Amino acid sequence: MNFDDYVLEGDPTPWALPDGTVAPVVTRGGLEDVQTMDSGGAVRVSGVSNQHTPAQRLWYGRVSNAPGFRSVSHHHGEAETGGYVLSGKARIYYGEKFGDYVDLETGDWVFVPPLHAARRVQHVDHRGPRLADDAHPGQHRRQPRRRRRRHARGVPARMTPTSAALTSQVLTDALELTPAKAEVFDEAYTATTQYCPWPKAYGGDMVAQATVAALRSVDTDRRLHSMHSYFMRPVDIGAQVRYEVERLRDGRGYSTRQVRAFQGGKPVYVALASFHVPETGGEYAADAPRAVPPPESLPSAAAYLEAFEPGTDETGTMTADSRAYWSGGRSFDMRHVPGPVYVRVEGERVPHQGVWVNPFDPLRPVAGLDDTQLAQAALAYACDYTILEPVLRVLGLAWADRGLVTASLDHAMWFHRPCAMDDWLLYAQEAVAAGSGRGLGLGRFFTRDGEHVATVAQEGMLRAGQRL
DSSP: OOOOOOOOOSSSSGBBTTSSOEEEEEEEETOOOOOOOETTTOOOOBOOSSEEEESOOOOOOOOOTTTTOOOBBBBTTTTOEEEEEEESEEEEEGGGGGGGEEEEEEEEEEEEESSSOOOOOEEEEEOOOOOOOSSSSOOOOOOOOOOOOOTTSOOOOOOOOTTTTOOOOHHHTTTTEEEEEESSSEEEEEEOEEEOOOSSSSHHHHHHHHHHHHHHHHHHOOOOEEEEEEEEEEOOOEEEEEEEEEEEEEEEEEEEEEEEEEEEEEEEEEEEEEEEEOOOOOOOOOOOSSSSSOGGGOOOOOOHTTTTTSSSSSTTTTHHHHHHHHHHHEEEEEEEOOOOOOOSSSOOOOOOEEEEEEESSOOOOOTOOOHHHHHHHHHHHHHHTTTTTHHHHHHHOOTTTTTOOOEEEEEEEEEEEEOSSSOEEEEEEEEEEETTEEEEEEEEETTOOEEEEEEEEEEEEEOOOOGG
């Protein structure tokens, strides 16, 4: 290709990054600025540029611009090109000989700054979906393929091991639900999924947000004792999810709720939750595992991963983003016994393990929840991170193995006793079964002094080629 064919005259410096590079401006779906000017009564959503005109929803479907394609000059002699990813994935190339690029997903917006200098041309390639109901290798709770890129303006800053704040705010932000007008059932709420470095949102977001929606629909005299869920479709990151709650039954001692989550007009998750008015009765509890090292004697995820450099054969698909996320982006300090399975299986290939779990800092109050309910929602959020790991361990698989694909299928949780989320909990886990590309994990939460407070069972999709 003759790049000299794509020379544009003009000064692009108003849109340059600090290093002088002119890059596409990206606004991630769900992070748009809606406080823009009106036009004929319509609110223009996006505002990704620093021009007088905010970028708008002008592109629909799949489009492809030939390298160097530009719209004609207009408005003060400037030109601009923009796009909106209606579905699937997209990639926009820029820089000298298109050596850099930034990836986009459904709902993302891109503004190509006007008046690029020679060889600062763009080409947009909107490809078909890479992740739908049938995930591709390296996706879902995994890393996208490593790529060389510079971050475009408007893209949320990625965490690094030195900049990731050790805070539980990611969790409490996820639990903030906004009441909405019911369209399907009896009441409704909206919530936003939180950042993770995978192509789709973390499943614990849905479990915890549905838990909060169900909790807010019952009287305060009863407590959540069980919840059963199915994950039906992948959910976009940083995007709004609508939770509709159906009040199936309110009895003297028990209440039942159905919670259905929607995104893009489609159901993505469904759950049934049961509540019980506390009463006295016989007591029994499973014993906690013996001789488990205390959490203080074990390395944190950050300390363990510090020795591993992304981009090597040893670390597989681990990226700087995923290392930072594992280290400090999940709201909880997680310490493994006998060792983690991030980049390799540390310890024996046995069908059981333990994970000490503790919030990085005290949980912030969440509207509509008392302390007991907040603790239940926090457990519902945290339990999904590691429940499939005993299955990975016994199969000799690690999260960063190339070609590994996982996805949550269904989930069940029972709350036996109240607990405070102000100290370490031991999450004792075991693999129950694996086969046909699926695995079933069972976990029990114990307080530091051995009290059994909750039980979790989850089946997930596990695809690793011939290794399964």
